[in-house]
Amino acid sequence: xxxxxxxxxxxxxxxxxxxxxxxxxxxxxxxxxxxxxxxxxxxxxxxxxxxxxxxxxxxxxxxxxxxxxxxxxxxxxxxxxxxxxxxxxxxxxxxxxxxxxxxxxxxxxxxxxx
Amino acid sequence: xxxxxxxxxxxxxxxxxxxxxxxxxxxxxxxxxxxxxxxxxxxxxxxxxxxxxxxxxxxxxxxxxxxxxxxxxxxxxxxxxxxxxxxxxxxxxxxxxxxxxxxxxxxxxxx
Numbered sequence: 001x002x003x004x005x006x007x008x009x010x011x012x013x014x015x016x017x018x019x020x021x022x023x024x025x026x027x028x029x030x031x032x033x034x035x036x037x038x039x040x041x042x043x044x045x046x047x048x049x050x051x052x053x054x055x056x057x058x059x060x061x062x063x064x065x066x067x068x069x070x071x072x073x074x075x076x077x078x079x080x081x082x083x084x085x086x087x088x089x090x091x092x093x094x095x096x097x098x099x100x101x102x103x104x105x106x107x108x109x110x111x112x113x114x
Numbered sequence: 115x116x117x118x119x120x121x122x123x124x125x126x127x128x129x130x131x132x133x134x135x136x137x138x139x140x141x142x143x144x145x146x147x148x149x150x151x152x153x154x155x156x157x158x159x160x161x162x163x164x165x166x167x168x169x170x171x172x173x174x175x176x177x178x179x180x181x182x183x184x185x186x187x188x189x190x191x192x193x194x195x196x197x198x199x200x201x202x203x204x205x206x207x208x209x210x211x212x213x214x215x216x217x218x219x220x221x222x223x224x225x
Binding site: 032042043044046049090101102103105106107108110 | 146148155156157158159160163203207209210211212213215216217218
């Protein structure tokens, strides 16, 4: 069965520091991968998605970037965090080619920027 | 592109009563409509979904209906229980395309 991992689970970082969040998927090949951010009490904002290694689509201009160095690994980064980057970061995956579009979320990383 | 509107943003119902959350979508090519439940501090979990070749789907106390002509779909929860308190998200997508989410409905079950 498929499993999605995210780490760290929680993170407290000062403004201006760098960020690296990692997501890995097990039990499937060539998944579509997604990064979402959720501010406290708000909805799901799609940040990036990837349909394959090295293929990244950005949904919202910001000081974040994403990379997909391996088929089942998706990384979210920032060179300098802002206070507004605080939130709950969720990685998600879907089967790349299927008539089914079920999307499953990882456990999330709660980021607090101080 | 696709746009999903969800109402209400907040809903309070007495325990044991029914709750209904409604969504509309804009892209007539969308053919997959999932619903997610997010408990406080947790990840969204897929609870039920419906495809455009089906008008209604039921799973115990949860049911979803789809009206393709009107581009409406709804989540119905019957005999609500305290553990139904959560934020619910509807979504829509086309095959091989990203899922577009509604803004969510915070459901409170009152004792």
